[in-house]
Structures are given as structure tokens and as C-alpha cells.
Amino acid sequence: MLSSAMATFEEIVPRELKPELYALDGISRASVEAHYKLYQGYVSKRNEILKKLESVELGAANQVYSDLRALKVDLTFAVGGIKNHELYFEHLGGAGGEPDGAVAALIKRDFGSFAAWRADLKATGLAARGWAWTAYDWDEGRLFNYIGDTQNTFPIWNATPLVALDVYEHAYFLDFQTDRGSYIDAFFANLDWAVVNDWVSRYGITAR
């Protein structure tokens, strides 16, 4: 019987930041660097946790406390921090405004208008303690703005995030102090809709 069963994993390295991220409108270089430093930490911890899981004692698994439990719970925090920040970095650096193309059609169909989508995501970001996401639920066949109190709460299965709004304090406090709403407005002003449309196309999401 196996006492430790993780297949070997591959280490990953942080992605480079694109230069546009250092010249955002209203969001400072210092704020972007704060995200990046945290992101590097998530990558490092993801690698460390998966390494430890290679030799964890499966026979000691316990729901109150066990190494397996601790590692697997915190792995979701590390991986969530990676995935969310990679979305965040990739779809900022644009000119904001209203989207066109497939994502515009999806937003209009599922929210009624761009303004309604924007108002709903802003409110969701104000109600969240960590993240807000626009994601496409493949089972329901529609977009929805989801709330996250941390990067590992509360995504649902079989949904693909298309907009990832970081509302942790490190995202806005340097530039806006406690005025999170103004930060969210700046986030919208820097969105690169071409990137989001590229994801929609790559995933094969269509407004049926």
C-alpha cells in the first residue's frame, strides 16, 4: 500500500509583467509592484506545497488537523493567488471604455447593457473582501459576477473567469486610501477588452 502518492510535479516560475502595467492610468507602479511581490510569493509557496505533498503521510489524513489537510487547503490559496493575478495582469494595460465583439454581445445579453454589468461588478467588488469576477458558467450558459472573500473563496465549478477584479487592500490603498470605489473605476479605465475577447474566442464562448 502506498503511504505517499503524489505524482511528481513541475515547478513553475512567475510570469514577467508586461511594460504597460507600469504606466496604468490612476493605478501606480508601486501598487502593481505590490501585486507582483505577492504573486511571486504564491508561485513559490505553490511549488513548496506540491513538493511537500510528494512525501506526505497519507495514512495520517485527518479532518481536524493533518499535514495532508493543511497542505491541500493552503494550496488552494496559493494557486488562487497565482491564477487570479495572472488574469489581473494580463487584462490590464488597455484603454477601458466599452467593449466590442463577442464579449460585448455576452454582456448585453446577460446583463442588459454594459452600464448594468459595470454597476453590478463594481457593487460586487465593494461587497467583496478580496476578489470579484465576471465568469462564464458553462452549465447555465451565461455570465455572472461572482464574489470572493479570498482568492480561494468562492469560485464555483465549470465556470471560466473573464474579468478578475482584485479588491484586496494592497490593490488600492497606496493610490486611493480607503476609497475603493475610485480604484474600481480606475480598474475599468485600464481594462484591455481585446485580451478578454481573445479569451472568449479561445474558450469558444458564444452568445447563443
Ligand SMILES: [Fe+2]
Ligand atoms: Fe493583488
